[in-house]
Amino acid sequence: MNIPKIKYLRNASFHEKLESFFNNIGGLTVFNIEFFKQLFTLPIEIAQIKKHMSELGVKTFSIVSIMGFILGFVLALQSFPVLERFGATDFLPATVSLSIIRELAPILTALIFAGRVSSGIGAEISSMRVTEQIDAMEVSAVNPFKYLVVSRVIATTIILPILTIYVIMISLIGAFIAVIMTDSMSFIYFIEAVISSIAFGDLIPALVKTYFFGYIVGIVGSYKGYTADGGTEGVGRASTTAVVMASLLILIVDMVMVKITVWLWPSIG
């Protein structure tokens, strides 16, 4: 596999920046192709995948719990006065739950996940690169791409949808607590209204796109780490650029996925 290392350019000219941008796109494309080639070759790193999933879950559990609760709570609290003005407070559970499920929980969980995990993967793999640990694996006749990259990308792709479902539930709890504070409806009414307002077309596309987000987080972090250059400075750069690149790609893919969802299920548009 011949993936060019990303050179850091100080005081780069416009031409050099443009060249570096296209190098990144080319490198990331080659990296993706290599991932799919290696994905279907044996051995499958089950132990590594399990280990990474467990680590990623532990790493992000508390932060997404707090984010999820605040998201639901604030959304309900902000929406209530607006809906009250139009005498439509009965629509509060539907408004809040649909906003959370369709867009806010998947995208915010993915962005927080990118911030926490993509940088971690970038830093971890790049430090292995600059301290020759990846070379040591290769010399030991072990495929470092399969061992380090494929296992991590599979783990992030599986764990993000699970985290998103968890965040949706926590957000709805947060929203319900905000609703209690307004004394406007009972627990039973809130739950019934939430369940009756959610359709297949809301939940499935929202979860499907989180698989793509999880994949982006894993592949971008690994790419930045694997191609790192320039010692400890390179490690720092790999971790920060991984977050920026992953977050941007998540937002772009979200836009495309929403468009595809609306095209496939026009009724929910």
Next chain:
Amino acid sequence: MNNPIIEINDLEKSFGDLRILNKISLSVFEGENFIVFGQSGTGKSVLLKCIVGLLEPDAGDIKIYGNSILNLKTEKLNEIRKTMGFLFQGAALYDSMSVRENLQFPLIRNYNFSKEELEQKTIATLNMVGLESAIDKMPSELSGGMRKRIGLARAIITEPKIMLYDEPTTGLDPITSKEISVLILELQKKLNMTSIVVTHDLLCAEIIADRAIVLDKGDIIKEGTIKELTSSDNKLLRNFFSHEIIKQ
């Protein structure tokens, strides 16, 4: 000396416009300890990395056991790599693994040993480098000398026929340097390995070397025994070795 285990012919390697190796040719024979001398940046480590397939040369050929390793498929190259050990300059221990896991990693990945066999091999190899007490330590808990020893243990646990050392004594105090050099020689005799040692440590070379070359700006400027090299009239060699002798 009998058959050449490693043969290098007209090897060239450049990074951009910078030429690192310039038509290097050499042979390393079975059971030999071959030293590659040279100042920093003369292409010593690049030569080692070409031999093990981490870097692809621009031109020339590298033969190991009589077969060219260039343009080999990864599977075939890995079969050759399994017969080689590599001690990296910074030991390159896996940070996230304990000493035990570091040593067992190549065995678990490439062979089918039982748990008991793995444990026995690990303890026996750590015993050879005198560090069996460090088996449960993490790399961050080890000193520089200990890291080199563990790196060496990880490299020899697969019982390689060829051992490559990249600056095995760099960054160590003279006493530890000597200990590591003696250890390398002992292990070479015990395991009957062929070794290439990249270094600029004359003391290490004097202990280990059967034969040596000196690289300068990508060219071999002299080949011979350490005695022949140190008594050479070549100005560059005299400069290099007088500096090393003063350091000692």
